[in-house]
Amino acid sequence: MTHHPRLAIVTGSDSGIGQATAQLLASEGFDVGLTCHEDAERLADTVREVEARGQRAFVERFDAASPDAGEVVDRLVAQLGGLGVLVNCAGTGHSSTVLDTDLETWRHVLATDLDGPFLASKAAARHLVDAGHGGRIVNVTSVHEHLPRLGAAAYCSAKAGLGMLTKVLALELSEHGITVNSVAPGEISTEMTGQDESEAYHQERPGNPLGRPGHVAEVASVIAFLASPRSAYVTGSSFTVDGGLSLMAAHGHDQAGSGWRTL
Template identity: 80%
Template sequence: MSDHHPRLAVVTGADSGIGRAVAQLLATEGYDVGLTRHEDAEGVARTVEEVERRGQRAFVEDFDASDPEAGDVVDRLVDRLGGLGVLVNVAGTGHSSRVMDLTLETWRHVLATDLDGPFLTSQHAARHLVAAGRGGRIVNVTSVHEYLPRLGAAAYCAAKAGLGALTKVLALELGEHRITVNSVAPGEIATEMTGMETQEAYHQDRPGNPLGRPGHVNEVAALVAFLASPSSAYVTGSTLTVDGGLGLMAAHGHDQAGSGWREV
């Protein structure tokens, strides 16, 4: 059956980095985009400007992924967009603390932000997509730490692994409705979160990575756009990794020379 979901997308965490790049590329592909912001009003305003410059509509709602009512943001944006075809979960957080020093408060905050939030937004999006009966797409941006451990990131790794498993269960349950669900797992990407300017991606040496550099946000967005497109209609329950081959290497600790691992 052909793919007829509307070109209407919700992108969480669109105030910077990967989320902004995804919103820009989807707008270039003809999508109107609902955006969420957490604290960076100036950042999301720049994303709105980029979307509108591409001739598409943009709407913004405040969003705290750790809030028990986080899924409601999807309902609000769907109302403003007039429908939904694609949900992209990008919003997330990390931490840097060994298990013996990791507080339950930090553990719960990271799990709530990186797992509860995407669960709730996916649940609300699925309800809209099923009710509309036109198929659709859910894309969860996880991390190579969905399947590779990292020193000092127990909660982050557990949340990303959980989101990877949730992605597969959603794919099983929603397939009959022609809704595909996949995850994109970036390696080290040049973003504000990793302490790099976007354009630095091509100018940083990473000897521990087969391609020898960090990734660019557009290289992640391109994969998300593929998963949102009719070309990916037979891809579901998959994790597509975009890490420059990092997963081919031994699981370095981030303090080892040349590993170049940082939070993604």
């Protein structure tokens, strides 16, 4: 089977994990289709970073909650001249208990975090199947694909749904040489978590085994592995990138948060 071409689409590439992923893929020889929802100025930074690495960059506005999400993928494929990799990174969250979450909020979060990746994956898969050279789809979920979080029912439900969509797509697309995996970040220093990415190595997180939040590049590196030939036999898997946070359920009673270190 021929290798899929070094042509990638990364949604939500105006900031955070999406931006870091686009930069890393460009460093590894990919031309990249980029999307932003509103922040065109920040997306211009990503374009400069991709072009500084000698690669082509193409830009489309992308509202993951829109029924037209798949058409954005089609337009970027046309500009790239093909496709090898799709990374679904665009997403949103909320902070409200179920009792305080209205249907509009619930539907908006599910539309952005689940409908958008569904439509983008469907469009990308059509191109990959038609081209016949295999390919990669990587869905950025969250540690909350696997674990609940207070005040985030819609977000957790959408990410869990995207995790299962990943597995079904992996089954359905395997005969075409297309692998589908998810990357489940824990707390990463991004604007979405109210931090600057440079703070990742300088914040203390006593409840996290590695003791700090993650850096966007530490997630991008796992995504890039899954986009590469090195991951050819990996499909339907979820890679948790959380510094060990999800291992800590049994230590919830430890108020100090770090007492387990002295056991």
